[in-house]
Amino acid sequence: MKWLLQTMLLVSFVFLVAQLPQWIPFFMKLNEGMTILHLVKDWLHFIQSYLIGLFSGESLTYHREIYGEKVEGYSWLTDGVSYFLFSLISLVGTGLLAVFSGMLTGMWIARKQGWMKSVLEFTSVVPDFLAVILLQLLVIWILEMTDVLVAEVYTTDQDTAILLPLIILFYLPFAYVTRIVSKQTYQELTEDYILTAKAKGLSRWSIYTDHVFRNVSPYLKTNIHQISSIMIANLFIVETLFNSPGIIWIYHNYAGEFELINLLWMLIIIYGFNVICLRLLITGCERGIAHD
Numbered sequence: 001m002k003w004l005l006q007t008m009l010l011v012s013f014v015f016l017v018a019q020l021p022q023w024i025p026f027f028m029k030l031n032e033g034m035t036i037l038h039l040v041k042d043w044l045h046f047i048q049s050y051l052i053g054l055f056s057g058e059s060l061t062y063h064r065e066i067y068g069e070k071v072e073g074y075s076w077l078t079d080g081v082s083y084f085l086f087s088l089i090s091l092v093g094t095g096l097l098a099v100f101s102g103m104l105t106g107m108w109i110a111r112k113q114g115w116m117k118s119v120l121e122f123t124s125v126v127p128d129f130l131a132v133i134l135l136q137l138l139v140i141w142i143l144e145m146t147d148v149l150v151a152e153v154y155t156t157d158q159d160t161a162i163l164l165p166l167i168i169l170f171y172l173p174f175a176y177v178t179r180i181v182s183k184q185t186y187q188e189l190t191e192d193y194i195l196t197a198k199a200k201g202l203s204r205w206s207i208y209t210d211h212v213f214r215n216v217s218p219y220l221k222t223n224i225h226q227i228s229s230i231m232i233a234n235l236f237i238v239e240t241l242f243n244s245p246g247i248i249w250i251y252h253n254y255a256g257e258f259e260l261i262n263l264l265w266m267l268i269i270i271y272g273f274n275v276i277c278l279r280l281l282i283t284g285c286e287r288g289i290a291h292d
Contacts, residue, residue, distance in 0.1 A: 014268070015050075018261035019043050050258055062256035076262055080250060084266055087246035091235050092274050094166055098173040099227065099278055103220070103285065105174075106181025107208055110189060128168055128234050132241045135164050155243040165242045172234055173227050180223060184216045217286050221279065228274045232267055 019042065053059030062080075063072040074080070136153040143149050152161040188194065189212065197207050239248035247266045251259060 062254045094169040102177025106178040110185035
């Protein structure tokens with residue numbers, strides 16, 4: 001019953017967000033004749049039209065204007081699959097790598113002091129859009145100095161930017177996970193049971209894998225949703241600034257009556273898949289590393 005209620009609330013919220021652009025005149029008081037009742041009626045009609053269009057496939061279609069002419073016939077079920085997979089693989093792949101490497105790095109630097117912690121703390125507060133611009137400027141500077149293009153800075157019809165978007169998608173969750181694990185590991189290493197394990201002659205590897213990681217991993221699991229939320233927001237910025245061929249690219253370059261709500265559903269699917277994969281990764285590490 002709880003699961004059903006949560007699903008209904010999520011669906012209602014998505015439909016509500018999808019209608020917000022249509023409600024701007026009301027909130028900005030640009031249309032004095034518009035009332036709350038009109039908004040509710042429009043919202044219910046929007047939901048009805050979308051659900052009916054799902055059966056015919058019309059709700060999943062979109063179009064594009066080329067030289068002023070409207071070109072139709074595009075569908076999320078056919079043309080949009082490759083864009084969806086690009087976003088899904090990019091986000092989930094970097095997420096898995098960021099969390100796994102963040103766990104290892106966090107435990108490694110838990111008791112270390114110096115430049116590495118300072119760098120991680122700095123990168124964790126750098127906005128993603130600023131990081132994108134700095135990386136692009138760095139690549140351009142290297143090109144001017146050496147005539148070597150180390151990575152594409154923007155996706156065009158001829159070339160696709162891959163490396164820089166993946167770096168941006170990676171560094172925020174990596175810095176976040178590293179900071180969490182480092183903090184929790186440091187606290188665990190001060191506990192009495194760690195001192196007892198050392199007194200018994202257990203190796204450092206055994207202490208970290210069988211004791212420390214076992215008590216740190218629950219903190220990671222509680223932060224999985226926050227990590228995924230950060231990555232989804234990051235995905236929007238990255239695909240916009242790099243013009244990456246993902247679902248955000250479709251939203252910026254195509255149009256349709258239900259384009260926004262379809263984008264929201266795609267983001268929710270990617271978010272959910274990422275949460276599942278990260279949870280499986282942490283659980284796998286618990287069973288494979290932190291064994292009895």
